[in-house]
Structures are given as structure tokens and as C-alpha cells.
Amino acid sequence: MTDFEDDLPLAKDSPLVMMMKEDLAVHSVEVLKARLESLRTEIDRTNQALADKGDAKQSAESFFK
Numbered sequence: 001m002t003d004f005e006d007d008l009p010l011a012k013d014s015p016l017v018m019m020m021k022e023d024l025a026v027h028s029v030e031v032l033k034a035r036l037e038s039l040r041t042e043i044d045r046t047n048q049a050l051a052d053k054g055d056a057k058q059s060a061e062s063f064f065k
Contacts, residue, residue, distance in 0.1 A: 010017050
């Protein structure tokens, strides 16, 4: 395993960092598929949060122009 967490702006004890260190070999195929679906949902949610923040930033910038 690489030290990928050193490249992330997250605390070492962040749930995301801990999740990325988890041994996936111990899980069944069904659990891994459910994990993938949960991660896809979280990616969508994160993308929406980024879009919302971008919209807010653009609105604020246009207000001060």
C-alpha cells in the first residue's frame, strides 16, 4: 500500500482515509458491490456540493464586479 493519504488534505484519522486503508479482501462480492454503489452515490453527492459551491462563488464574484 502506498502512502496516498500523505497527498490528501485530510486528517490521518479521517473516516475517508481509514476507509481507503480498509482490507477489501475480507469482504464478499455482495458487500463489495454494495460498497461500490454507496461510493457512486457519495461521488454524486460530492459533485453536487462542488457545483453548488461553484455557483455560490460565481454569484458572489458577479455581485462585486
